[in-house]
Amino acid sequence: ETMNENLAKYETEAVNLMRSSQLGILSTHSREFEGYPFGSFTTYASARSRMIYFYFSDLGQHTKNLNHDSKSCFTIFKINNRGDLQNSARLTLMGDLKIVDKDLEDCAEQFHLSLPESKKYSNMHDFNFYQFNIKQIRWIGGFGQIAWLEPKNWRDFSPEWRPRENNIIEHINKDHKDSIQSTLHGIHKIKDKNAEMVKLTIDGYYINCEKGLRFVPFGSICKTADEYKSALVEQAKNFRQFKL
16 A cells, blocks of 8 residues: 555545544643643534534633643543553544533534533533644554644535535435435444434534444545445445345
8 A cells, every 4th residue: 555545545444533533631731730731531422524522611620721722632432342452542642621601502503403511511601612723633543654744634614514414314315215315324334214314513423323323434525415425325325235
């Protein structure tokens, strides 16, 4: 395999880990103990782009730290339950954290879709949404599978299909639900006749099923409605044999 093929493979794996997880370790610069990093165990939700949202209390130590210095590092990992723990996949994202001040309602909706239990915090006045603008990406898939990934695909942007997002979801759930359920069965080994598409991203979409949210990846980035349609049609063909 060439270096470019390796990087493309690593990026796919990194994106799938980021989209499929909801937990990580956030490292901020300690305000109280200058010069030292401070790690916090925290939940997150991924946006339509590969930007990440957090929901923090003003009282949190990490919130005080990031308001002092926005430079942060976020580590997401998947524990290898078989064999060597050191050989587990992990993704380290470096970037800047800032409070969400535009499209706040949309941000809240995206976050609560991913983490419904977070809604209970919205009654508390000291919680705010933060976005993590990613600058550098370090992927370790296991021994020898290590690379700095290209940052350009990880920048925040609004995909062309965003205004049609709800229409796409409604159309798929109304007319092509069987394809979605076949794909869920094929990728995640889950059979659920009530499973529905609930959230779109440039890398694939989320299905809500009896086991909770599951991410279904595409093979490429979909920025336009036509690209999205093509990816869904391709997927329907590939997973037809898993029809319930």
